[in-house]
Amino acid sequence: MGNLAVQIMSTLSDLYSEFVMPTYGRFDLEIARGAGSRVWDFDGKEYLDYGAGIAVCSLGHAHPEITETIAKQAATLIHTSNLYKTQPQALLAQRLVGITGPGKVFFGNSGAEANEGLIKLTRKFGSETGRYEILTFLGSFHGRTMAGISATGQEKVKKGFAPLLEGFQHLPFGDIKAVKAAIGPKTAGILLEPVQGEGGIHIAAADFLRQLRQLADEHNLLLLFDEIQCGLGRTGEWCGWRSLAPDIQPDGVSWAKGIANGVPLGAFWASSNRGLCDLLGPGTHGTTYGGNPLVSAVGNKVLEIIERDNLLDNAKARGAQLRDGLLAANHPSIDTVRALGLMLGIELVPGITAIDTVKALMAGGLLTIPAGEKVVRLLPPLNVTPEDTAESLDRILKNLPKA
Structure with missing residues (x-):
């Protein structure tokens, strides 16, 4: 082992202690x-x-084709900003629309950003009628931004950050009666994880998802699925909700984590239904790095390998x-053990x-x-043997x- 490796090994914890914020x-x-x-x-x-x-690492570590893709794209074009058009982004959007349904995609850098996009989409959708509230669920996790923690149904992420963004109600997960009772004149959407990840691998019942779709249609609401953790193959289907209720279609979906095997990339899809995919026009939303040629090339390769293999x-x-x-x-x-594809939760007995x-x-x-x-989560790579x-x-x- 070289001198540099020895130096890193002996000082890494000290470097973290002195220079990295203790947020973990x-x-x-x-x-x-x-x-x-x-x-x-x-x-x-x-x-x-x-x-x-x-x-995140859908294909595990140091996958040779991902390494090759990064090197090739880095030697060609890494970044131009979203003022211009690049082929990798367009092709990745086409691929994501192909596995989800008619609509369009916005690219960001993380799952929190993807969920922020869904929240902004919902508020824009309801703005002409004065609707802005979104129903979410206890045990949920939607990111660490101010909107993300406001949407999240766990008190531990909110402490010390008041006042939060208004407009969210947190309901018992799976309780359709509570959802019906919560819908009011300001309600614009319903946001949930089909499988709650950080909350303990809690899997939505198929009938619950179908009833949410029906309520959204009846009240002209948006049904939004946070598939940051359960999407893009994790449950054994491209779309996590299709492992549960393949007969329904949401209005919006957020992705990140496994989309690019560790290269920072997030995205959200909006349906063509009701013109949602064109609702956020120029000046309403943006990102500097999101969907640049490098990350989009990797995203394309990840999804290609998942399909091919x-x-x-x-x-x-x-x-x-x-x-x-x-x-x-x-x-x-x-x-007990809760599982859907390679998304497993081991719930431990009292005392452990x-x-x-x-x-x-x-x-x-x-x-x-x-x-x-x-609960302990098991989230191995999708290509685990x-x-x-x-x-x-x-x-x-x-x-x-x-x-």
Whole structure:
């Protein structure tokens, strides 16, 4: 190991402590490199990465075709601003519309920005009639911006940031009666995650989604799906809601995370229905970096590989392998397992916390993500192999703490 690597290894924690804002409770792990479903620390210890950057690295780490795409596009054209037209952005928009439905796409840099776009779209839609309120749900997570935390149905993200953006009601997830009762003269839209990720892998019932669509039609509301975490293959379908209620169509969808395998990119789609896709005209919304040639080229390549390598089917198969293996083990520390494709939540029995479990699994060579106090998320790459899946099951069952 060279002198520079030794210097980094010995000073990384000190550098974070002195120079990086403490907005994350970071684990005591310094990651040096990754390949496929695995990462290594500076001591050479290997981990199966079942967080995948919190559902970001759809194709795992250091995928050779992604590396090649980045290098080729960087040598051609990285950025021009959105004052001009570039081919990678147009092609990515075409691909996203093709997997979602007639409409148009706006590109930003993150999931929070994508949800901001949906919120602005809804307010613009309701502005002529004085409607601006959006119904969201308890347990939801819609980003860290002021609008994002205002929309989020979790008090912990709001503390210290009052006054929040007005115009949001948080309702029990899955309670259609509560939704009906909440609709009023100022209501303009309904925003939800078909599968709540940070909230603990809570999966919407198909009938709930269908009834929301019906209510939106009856009251001239927008039905908006936050698919930042559950979209673009994570559930085994291009669109997460189609794993649940394929017969309905939303008015808007937000994406980020797995869209570009770690290159910062977010997007939202607006339907052509009611002219929504043209509602945000020149001067109403914008971004400097969003959808530049580099990130769009990577997004195109990611979606191309997911389709070419049948990774939607792999997500279903490997998700079932994980779910069935966890349930069959009848482990005393597991209360229940919620799963849809490669989006799994292990709910722990009382007396065991998610954070302690994540640390125990990390010590056993498996990286996972906590979701609240009692749920551990498994979000492996969509191209994870049967062999890695079997190995991850073994590491989970051997290292789960006991109550």
